Amino acid sequence: MLRRLFAPLWWRSSTRWLISGALYVVMYAGTASAASAVTERYVAVVAEGQMGTLAVARAGERVDIDYRIDNNGRGPKVHESIRLGREGLPVDWRIEGSRDKGAPLRETYRFSGGTASWKSLEDSGTARSDAAPIYVPNDASPWSQGLYLRALLKAPGGKRSALPGGVLRAEKLRDVNVGSGEFAQQVQVFALWGIDISPQLVLTRSNGEFFGTIDARMVLVPVGYEREYEPLTRLASELNRTYLQQLTQRLLHRYDQPIYLRNVRVFDSKRATLGEPTTVVVFRDRIVSVRSDAVPPADAVIVEGEGGTLLPGFTDMHSHVSFDSGWDLPLFLAGGVTSVRDVGGDNEVLLDLKRATETGALIGPRMFLSGFLEGRSQYSARYGFVVDQVPTALEKLRWYADHGFWGIKIYNSMPPDFVAPIAAEAHRLGLHVSGHVPAFMTSEAAVRAGYDEINHMNQLLLSFVLDGKEDTRTPLRFTAVGERMGTLDLGSEPVRRMIALMQERGIAVDVTMAGLEWMLLTRPGVSPPSMTSWLSHMPAPFQRSRRTSVLDMKPEQLPQYRASWEKLLQALKLLHDAGIRILPGTDDKAGLLLPSELEVYGRAGIPKTQVLQLATLECARLLGRDQDLGSIESGKLADLMLVDGDPTQDLNVLRKVRLVMKNGDVILPEEVFSTMGIEPFGRQPTLVLPRS
Known part of the structure; x- marks a missing residue:
């Protein structure tokens, strides 16, 4: 879990995996010829089917990997060229491509003569070692987790230090049978700790070779094992649940x-x-x-x-609990967040986690669910329900109401003319209506069609800097913020008209400002103020990943992006002074970013006591729970x-x-x-x- 910025799906360096789009193999010049290489092909599968592929071409000690994500107009596109040493660990590793929202990535690592050296766009360093160390890049494909596992299983206690920092640990969980007929085989499931806060669940073949990764929402497996989606996601849920139940018994004190x-x-x-x-x-x-x-x-x-x-207790009004299979739950509470609104994920996982926290089976905050509703297009984010007809959308609304969801969230690919009938039916069913502003629709039109709330400050303001024909299902919805927002006239007639409409209808905004600051101001090796106060407390690979660029911002554009950030701060203060309800939410790492979000409000000029009101009583009022919370x-x-x-x-x-x-x-x-x-x-x- 960027978990998670401005979408219910996100890539985190070396830890995230949701993949879509075609993948093709490109062999680098100087590597083994295509004729001598053996290519292993993997597919990423979610509930709706295949979402992407991974190809690994191997010839002796040479490995070439192509990994591409195309999800909701975003996703990393990565090529790796690796030379393995005698211990099976890379002694030469070259990675290049682009990150989730388009920022370029380039990283090299080499081990020679007892010296490990690395250089990325963000940092560089060297270290002495008697043998090839474990090196954790910022942007490796999931295949790298198999490399780490093989090395860890040879180490005492399954634990080894890693470069540039941190400690990795492997724990075998169980053997499982997958496939049938000619595809039947037994694989091993391991928990890999130390890359992120939660463990990565990695599958290996009987010979120790990488077989795939699994989670409660997605599996990455070799071609031919697509039908293993349901049993493997159930297995991932079971394993994560076992861990979290053990944590609950240790960490929840009941008197x-x-x-x-x-x-x-x-x-x-x-x-x-x-x-x-x-x-x-x-x-x-x-x-x-x-x-x-x-x-x-x-x-x-x-x-x-x-x-x-x-x-x-605080409320985080923009979370995606299911993205980390429940591992966010204890972190929320550790940060003082006792209630969360989840605005989109796997419906069944969400309902299961909500039930578990309500019964005390799992440690975690109380959950208010907004069901995800997306239109069908090549850019669709495939969570919740994806619809292509109004009657289908209305049917899914009734499903959400019947299953106790508090509201709905409309997403980028929803056809604009679907919004009014969806909002009308949602209101009839007692559901709150929030969302991104669909492509080719303005924020004013979304409110007039029935929105109660707009998610993200950029979604509220984009209509004022776009020409109406530009497609916000692409990374434009991020880059336009940095490149154009600085010149927006907040006193212009369209902005004043929008604020008046919001005042008239009581429209709220879930602004996610700390995430926007991260997106706009992070540059190679440097994180913004909202990150620096907590990042040093995190695992080393996580720290490094948060010092990487988010957008493809050229150095000469930095003043432009800073001006846009200052304009967003001014817009936040303008909304607050106009009496618009501001909802604190993070769309990012549970329990850790909400203080950063509130600090941004203070920097914008909102009185600190009122900032605290927003995170407590005002959230409870919007959720209809101020009699109890x-x-x-x-x-x-x-x-x-x-x-x-x-x-x-x-x-x-x-x-x-x-x-x-x-x-x-x-x-x-x-x-x-x-x-x-x-x-x-x-x-x-x-x-x-x-x-x-």
Whole structure:
């Protein structure tokens, strides 16, 4: 999980895989001839069928790989040329192509004479080693995971340090039979840890060679094994669920006694003020009282707040929980996010995860689901339902309503003339209507057709910088922001008319500003302010991947892109001052980006106390749950977060979460982060348990 920026699907360097489009093999000059190479072909399969391919041409120690993604107008296009050494690890590795949204990539690695050296567009370095080390590139294809596995299985404990940094670990999970007839064989399933926060599930043949990767939504397997999609995705769900259940048992602390949070300053989200030190009492799932004279009984659990700030749990209004098969769930809570709105993913996975968090089988926030609805085109994002007729769309709306979804999200390829009947039926069924602005439609037209909310600031503003005939199903919806937004006149008549319409109809905007900053301001080797405050706490390969360019921005365009970012900040403040409801959401790494999102609001000039209101009470109001959530009051659900410091003065302290409650269950972020390979941000508070 960019997880995830401006779409329900995203590529993360070396970890993401959803693939679509044709793939062809191009042999580099100087490599083995095509006649002597053996080409292994793989297909990526999702519920709707094939979404892409991978080709691996091998001739002795030479390997040439072509990997291409075309999903919703985006996707990396990568060629790798590898020479393997005696240990089966690369001693020469050349990678070039383009990333998810078009940024160029080029990386070389070489091991010779006991020295490993690497150079990418973002960084370079050297290291001494007696033997060929494991090197983790920024943009390798999934085939590289097979290389890592073979090396790890020869190492003590299945663990080895990697370059440029970090530690990889392999764990065998089980043997499984795949295929039938001539395709029948047994493969091994491994969990590969250390590339990202969650494990990668990798399949190998009996001889240890790479067979594929699996997840709860997608499998990458050799040609001929496409029909294994359902059993392999079920297997991935089962394996991930087992891990997460084990984590839940360790990380979720449930007390049947009263819990006294002493010496805490309560943020009053209704009045946007911070109170004097007091005591908040919780029993089971409810807040019992907020009073300074509370005296704990002998059986109470006491949390020493030490003058820290107690806030209502945050809500992330733009998440994609199913993209990481549930691994995002504990991270949300560790970041103080006790509620999330998921705006598009695998419907069955979402329903399963929602049920599991509600019953306590899995640790995670409460989930509000917006069903994904996409039009059919060559650019379709294939999640939720893809439709090509209005009656089919209305049928899918009824499915969403019948299955308890809170709303719907309309996506880029939806024909503009479908929007009004879809919105009308959705409203009749009691569903909230949000979405991207479909291609060849303006944001004003989308609102007039029935939108309640627009997802992403760029989707709101693009109509004012495009000519109406340009196709936003392509990367243009990103590049146009950087290249043209800086010249937008926010006082122009079309912008003023749009704001007036939004005021009249109570339209909300899920702005995802931190993600936009990452997209516009990241340049080779340099991440923007919204990333720097937390990135150093992450696994080394993840850190490196976030210092890579997102868009194909030329150096001379940097002032232009910076001007566009400043214009987006001005637009955010303009919307806030006009009374437009702003919804904090990330569309990115769970629990880690929401503080960054809120910091951006502060930099735009929104008062810090009002920023905190947006992330708490205002989200609860939009979701229709403000009677139970969004403020700290007697009788409300015990969704709370304790931070070290005063966020009304400094929003940066929101990362220093010491304790979180969801429905009265206690989560200690230090435990969660340490378990998942992340350096904790805050110290654990003192808990005094009653004597048994």
